[in-house]
Amino acid sequence: MVRELQVQGVFAENTYFYIDHHTKSGFLIDPGAQPGLIFDTIRQNGWTIEKILLTHGHFDHMGAAEILREKLIAPIYIYPEDAKYLRDPYLNLSGNSGHPVIVSHYEELYDGEIIRLKANSGFYLKVIHTPGHTPGSVTFYSPEEGVAFVGDTLYQHGPGLTHFPGGNRRDIENSIIAKILSLPENTVLLSGHSSPITVAQERQLLLKE
Secondary structure, eight states: OEEEEEEESSSEEEEEEEEETTTTEEEEEOOOSOHHHHHHHHHHHTOEEEEEEOSSOOHHHHTTHHHHHHHHTOOEEEOGGGHHHHHOTTTTTOTTTTSOOOOOOOEEOOTTOEEEOSSOTTOEEEEEEOOSSSTTOEEEEETTTTEEEEETSEETTEEOOOOSTTOOHHHHHHHIIIIITTSOTTOEEEESSSOOEEHHHHHHHHHTO
16 A cells, blocks of 8 residues: 655755555655654554665755654655665755755665565565665665656656765766666556656657657
């Protein structure tokens, strides 16, 4: 089960819950802001969050992560190449926001890794390294649910931005073509700042350009 919650910090951002309806346990993906709202949503639904997963290290995707790590007693996970973003307000873009964000406690995940629930080992996400927006951007893919959490690698209208520190246009184009658009065509792509779109729809959109 996927639930989306739009949170509002400096920017509006889509936070996602990926929950096993059998056990009510699951993953929290990209908690960008409003930790109180996110925590209340979890509590009201009776969910248990085992892990906090970050698609990349920009502050609008992890601004609430440190507070929620403590409240939920759930570790934060990020790809190694973006770990430095969590420690550096310049890299994570929060330095000019008036509220610099630093995340000091985190664990690393790796390309191809399968992240399973302790409560149900058959419930999982696959890590796909999709660099370009940042060097350590990843996509979390659920074959069973037919969804991919793509962060800011891809939006409904095309590729994500690459002009921030560490961004690379060639890398993001390769990530989209080789890794995201190669997923099954009915896979629903869930991004940080746009509406859902399928692989088939995104492929058709990009071919028109």
